[in-house]
Amino acid sequence: MEYKYNLAKLQSDKEKVEELIVRQTRRVGQVFPQKLEQEFWQKNVERARKHAEKYVWAGILAYFVFMMVMIPTDFWIVDKRFFEHDFALCLLGLIVGGLALLVFYFFSCLPRIKRYFSQASMVILFFTLVTISCLTMSIETVALQHQSMAIVTIIYILGNILTGIQPRLMLITGLLAASTTLVILMTFDFVFNTLVFGRILVGSCLLGYVISHMIFARERMMYLYTIRAKISEQIHRIHTTELLHLSQHDELTKISNRRTFDETLEIFFDRAKRAESALAILFIDVDFFKNYNDHYGHQKGDDVISTIAKSIKNAIRHMDFVARYGGEEFVVLLPETDAHGAYAVASNIFKAIERLEIPHEKSSVSRYVTISLGITVYRGENFMDKESLLGIADQALYRAKQLGRNQIYYQSIRSANSDNVIGF
Template sequence: MESKYNLAKLQYDKEKIEELITRQSQRVGQVFPKKMEQEFWSKNLERARKHVEKYLWGGVLSYFIFILVILPSDYWVIDKQYFKHDFLNCSLGLANGALCLLVLFAFSHFPKLRPYFAQASMAIMFWAIVSTSWLTLTVDTIALRQQGLAILCMIYIVSSLITGVKPFHMLIAGLSAAFVTTILFFTLKVDFNVMVLGRILFGSCIFAYVISQMIFARERMIYLYSMRAKISEKMHRIHNSELLHLSQHDGLTKISNRRTFDEMMEVFYEQTRQEHCALAILFIDIDFFKNYNDFYGHQKGDDVISSIAKSIKNAIRHMDFVARYGGEEFVVLLPETDAHGAYAVASNIFKSIERLEIPHEKSSISDFITISLGITVYHGEAELSKEELLEIADQALYRAKNLGRNQIYYQSLRSYIPESELIKS
């Protein structure tokens, strides 16, 4: 019942995800419910933080190579009359970039700083835009100014992509940096082209926003596909679990079937032989069950078998194993249990069946349903096979029935008579 409820819920969730996939494929913006939207950005931010932390040394190496390329080339690009001033600004710009990356790494790496990774990312981008604009656009060499404009474009785009922060928040931070830079240049009367600066700062900011929106739309689709795959996997596991349960359990009684008993018997038998502990086996049969079926009908007979199975299961310990052996017969395995312990468990079973008080008019020994129960205990004797051990337990049940039924009979291994000899006698 629970598995059916879980399957129905998972199917409902899967249909909702597929509906979101359809809607998401038709637009770039937000289509997620509020809770899912928060979860998406939370996971996206955490993934970005881990990437920054994980690829630190790769970033350091790349930036070092970048410096090795930029600094020597600046020597040939900078006008000789402005060399000292412009080269200093370029060097400070590179150092400032390295500092920004290290601060970003610090907020991704140290546990106390991690909660502020998103805010730090926006602040670092803001500072990088303003400081880089000042350091690169106040140089006198025209070529360096053009290079600085390209670097500003890169800062906008890279910041929007590697930080995992919502595009709108990065847009606000980027536009703020553009406004502050423009006002700073006006205030300090820096010689610059307003149109060019506006195109680069505001244009790059909007361009980065559009690119990040498109990329995160793809990330949303991947997220939805991932969620759908997880739901499908859970449904598949439930189906497999049900199939496994059906293959291992009896459909009527819901306890283990004969196939599972054979497997468990092999396990307990080998364990007993290796550890030289005790293994008790109980064979149980419902008395005069054929008479009951003929008189009350098969549906009532099935109800009795189910009730008996439930009573047996409730009467044994959690470490014990019960299975329907066939028809109206049951078998119980009691690991690490000697004869006294086995008899105590058998008594519990016997009394629990008595308490059911199921009427049985066609019984020759009682007005109610009764059982016969045979016991034997194995101590790991090497000369006895698993089949012979089961035969002894079956003989114990046979003796209980021959002695008048409605009783418990214990048969020791010493009194075992092979079936072939019983037939001869």
């Protein structure tokens, strides 16, 4: 069965995810398979992009407030000997940071360029780090240099956290920015302590890498828990669907059961009554089925019931409804179908069973398995309820049996009420 195959596959997938959770907890080797690894980082980058699109204006506002605080305070910190030079560089550094935020936002939301979000994030981080680092080393006031170095460190760390990019790629970007900055500073003969500044730049990269690595280790666990929850939900849905199917269908024949028939008859009957349209009912019984069971065995009997149910289902229209009424009895509902249409459908069923040519040595009417079939048609009569309608269809089947079985018998509601039975 397809549902069993799907269920087994989902159970297998769930076991694999649970194994990955254990390995992630213990950090044993490469945890994620390559495909899952790619999906994880794609989702992380996309989530970071959406967060940037949604919250970057709040970040820009916070940055604006930060500038309003930094600019006046820098005024008091700057060495008066280098006031114009240092203050201009500080202001330029703040402008560069603001522009970087704006460009970051554009790549997070503009349709034509947002697919380059991850690449743009690394380029923006590289440019911002190199530019601000060079501006920092151009400042003469020592206190401002220390302040700017702290800002550079924060940029390194935030770049690792906010972009959703793999920590190793961000580490490479940071180290490349640090190396480029040192080369530029040495090329243009800036006066600075290479060891101290290099330790700050490289240390910031490593710190950002470690923090982001810890965060993404947690994200990996959350990602695995989410996958497991989705698989569990699918398994639960399959179980629920199958239980619903079993409650509505006969286990042997896979067609609707008596309970579902009762519910469907009520719906079809009320609809026909309101619309004053025709509703035909066919009652079907397998002839001499007890004799068949006694002679061939119950397993063969079950096979016959299952085969006949399938033949009936294939012989009716898509709008019709078939159910196993009980034992060897079946019932078919034909909405918007008059007596002639009902008889045509009944003939299709009758011929379909004949074509099966299932041997039946203990039948008194044929060498093969046959059926008796009773028909009645409801036309919206106000005096009729569904129980009475079902009783008339049962009477029609009884008359088919009385007249010798292996035949179709139609009984109208009017003739049933007047005991005037009419047969085809």
